[in-house]
Amino acid sequence: MSLLSIQDISCGYFEGIDILHDVSMDVGEGSFTGIIGPNGAGKSTLLKTIFGFLTYRDGEILFIDEKIRDLSPFQIKKLGISYIPQGINNFPHMTVRENLLLGAWTFKGDKDRMRRGLERVYDIFPVISSKRNHKAEFLSGGEAKILSIAKEMISSPRLLLVDEPSAGLAPKIVSYVYEFLRRSHEGGTTILLVDQNINQAIENSEYLYMLEMGSVSLEGSSQMFKEKLKEIIRDSLIGA
Amino acid sequence: MDSLLLSQYLIAGLVIGIIYALMAIGITFIYSIMKMINWSMGEFYMMGSYLQYFLVVYILGPHLWFVGIPISMAVIFFVGLYIQRFLLKPMFVGEMERKDEYATVITIAMMVFFRNLAVVLAGPNQFAPPDYASPTYIGPLPVSGNRFVALVGTLLILGLFYLVVRNTWVGRALRGSAQNRVGIQTAGVNVLRVDQIAFGIGVSLAAAAGALLAPIFLVWPENGAVATMKGFEIIVIGGLGSIPGSLVAGLLLGLVESMGSVLISPSFKDVYGFGLVLFLLAIRPTGLFGERQRVA
Numbered sequence A: 001m002s003l004l005s006i007q008d009i010s011c012g013y014f015e016g017i018d019i020l021h022d023v024s025m026d027v028g029e030g031s032f033t034g035i036i037g038p039n040g041a042g043k044s045t046l047l048k049t050i051f052g053f054l055t056y057r058d059g060e061i062l063f064i065d066e067k068i069r070d071l072s073p074f075q076i077k078k079l080g081i082s083y084i085p086q087g088i089n090n091f092p093h094m095t096v097r098e099n100l101l102l103g104a105w106t107f108k109g110d111k112d113r114m115r116r117g118l119e120r121v122y123d124i125f126p127v128i129s130s131k132r133n134h135k136a137e138f139l140s141g142g143e144a145k146i147l148s149i150a151k152e153m154i155s156s157p158r159l160l161l162v163d164e165p166s167a168g169l170a171p172k173i174v175s176y177v178y179e180f181l182r183r184s185h186e187g188g189t190t191i192l193l194v195d196q197n198i199n200q201a202i203e204n205s206e207y208l209y210m211l212e213m214g215s216v217s218l219e220g221s222s223q224m225f226k227e228k229l230k231e232i233i234r235d236s237l238i239g240a
Numbered sequence B: 001m002d003s004l005l006l007s008q009y010l011i012a013g014l015v016i017g018i019i020y021a022l023m024a025i026g027i028t029f030i031y032s033i034m035k036m037i038n039w040s041m042g043e044f045y046m047m048g049s050y051l052q053y054f055l056v057v058y059i060l061g062p063h064l065w066f067v068g069i070p071i072s073m074a075v076i077f078f079v080g081l082y083i084q085r086f087l088l089k090p091m092f093v094g095e096m097e098r099k100d101e102y103a104t105v106i107t108i109a110m111m112v113f114f115r116n117l118a119v120v121l122a123g124p125n126q127f128a129p130p131d132y133a134s135p136t137y138i139g140p141l142p143v144s145g146n147r148f149v150a151l152v153g154t155l156l157i158l159g160l161f162y163l164v165v166r167n168t169w170v171g172r173a174l175r176g177s178a179q180n181r182v183g184i185q186t187a188g189v190n191v192l193r194v195d196q197i198a199f200g201i202g203v204s205l206a207a208a209a210g211a212l213l214a215p216i217f218l219v220w221p222e223n224g225a226v227a228t229m230k231g232f233e234i235i236v237i238g239g240l241g242s243i244p245g246s247l248v249a250g251l252l253l254g255l256v257e258s259m260g261s262v263l264i265s266p267s268f269k270d271v272y273g274f275g276l277v278l279f280l281l282a283i284r285p286t287g288l289f290g291e292r293q294r295v296a
């Protein structure tokens, strides 16, 4: 069954200038789907569009058969989608705990669920658990990234959109982050991962899409991508 | 110079300073969330003062002035919500591109509109509500009852503001929106609703200043102009976007004006404040507590 269905969407940041052209993708319930592609291909733009930061001009996006056109990010979040943007995305002058509490905004009335959510996140990420009363601005780069991830995970999303989770992080943190994504996937979370790290993307995903200049240029199983890896890397280096 | 007189001016300066700070905190608070300067802040001060005058003179009676202040604040809070919803919010919806410059221009139009509306509705005259309290003492120092009330009222309102922003969910969302506008949306908060609430709270602080100061600075269509000007002076001194900066700078401005008046001459009161602004611009252009750089 398809959890997220992207059907021929075209959109961009300004009227008359489309970044994405007739992009279609299918993200199955419980799947781990990867998107790769060169710089400027429109990978981040696609995730922003799914999460409601951008409206699409043409086509349709369905989440469990509901059209998400005209929904704002806060409404998309309520549907059970979380979005982990590229880089660090937390509240620097608030404590780790307060950051996580804001992540629990959509169910702030449910004290019990909130307590469980906090415990779960502290459990998964002991690094931030020991710093729960520290201000986010005083965390290291890796810890700040982990907080940015934890903040979006506390709501136990059905679908997780992840944009370049490894960019700019130390190797140890990178493997920690991928390990976490794999475990969330095993736990039942559907994952849509955008990554420039082609090896990691192919390693972790079951199915992949390659975006080039705003269009899907290749799609297939990770097995297929593995076999074509050499060509893909050569092409993406040339930027063709 | 005798020390009793000096300390009297000192207190007067602190009192007026903290009320100026109330205006500045409102401006800075709205700016830090909407990234928009509300040039019509003084007009919300003006509306607060008219509302308070109306309530005290026609409905509540002179003894219930303290009931009028929260009512004025609440009414202007809702007026702010609606104004934000219909005039400012349309500038912020859609795409990720921000149009806060347009919103800023609208607040300038609102300034002109509300001043003239006040002239049309109530005439160009000055009104004075009855005194809130008779003269009293802080320790051995005599102070005007109205000023004392304004001081206590401002401290209560600032305390309440602090508690709301620190300890409530709305407060957390307000702080989050100021710190990371993308992050507050990925958390699932309706950021446009937060903008609306921030605007409502900000203008209700101005209304509180107007209502508290009504018996001192009176009620007339342009009475907010001075308050706005002082508010912006404080923001230059304290740093745009900093609430502690507004508080400290407000007190500082009040003190400088008051000390200048007693030590040099009261006729140049406004000049001392400007002197302080110029001095600060020269040595620390970002203000006392301002961020060193403004991103985007």
Ligand SMILES: Nc1ncnc2c1ncn2[C@@H]1O[C@H](COP(=O)(O)OP(=O)(O)OP(=O)(O)O)[C@@H](O)[C@H]1O
Residues within 6 Å of the ligand: A013, A019, A037, A038, A039, A040, A041, A042, A043, A044, A045, A046, A196, B096
């Ligand atoms: N906020 C914006 N406003 C206007 N144009 C934008 C904006 N963000 C991205 N673009 C443009 O959209 C195109 C696609 O950008 P996008 O960020 O989606 O690429 P990407 O595939 O994520 O690349 P990268 O691998 O470098 O992150 C680029 O041409 C970029 O210049």
Ligand SMILES: [Mg+2]
Residues within 6 Å of the ligand: A043, A044, A045, A086, A163, A164
């Ligand atoms: Mg990108």
